[in-house]
Amino acid sequence: MTELTPAQSAVGDVAPQLASLTDDVLFGQVWSRHEALSRRDRSLVTVASLVTSSSFEQLESHLRLAKENGVREDEVVEVITHLAFYAGWPKAMSAIKVAKRVFAEKEEEIHP
Template structure:
């Protein structure tokens, strides 16, 4: 493994920790169990190459991610994670409600209902923290 690859992994894990402090170990175990390069390939691209760019702040990126995952409607685990991450970056419960309502307009009621379920789970997790 090259030094550049190691730094990319470390950058991705550092950003993941900013999103949810408990996540890096869990995510690394899961991805490393699948393939030794999965974390560097997937999260290196997502977090080290794209999400860490300076063009949009992390809070806004998380709001966008929640909206996109909610609109997709087929990634409930990732949506719930990014809802928690959004709150960890300063997105308020009220802003999340507005995002879910916006999902209903542009992606449909079923997608919004799924996003609402994920949001409620993320709100419960936050209240339990």
């Protein structure tokens, strides 16, 4: 049996085309372009974008991906703190709570 991608698991049953575009175009093409931005840099940009748009559900999975891409916890905290001045305190406070949950996860919980 083929393992489902995160996008397929999340929305594939109701929006298979959206799941396919997420897998094939976003993560298959955009995230694989390393010439101008590394995966680490893309993670930082994505985390910042999700914080500023209050997309906290997506922020959780992207914080895990950022960790896999080499972003340190102190860097995440600094990005969120910096964004408090540009995106607003409530967004930063909500984002740091999500980050705190992700930081508390043990490695075996992420990759059983």
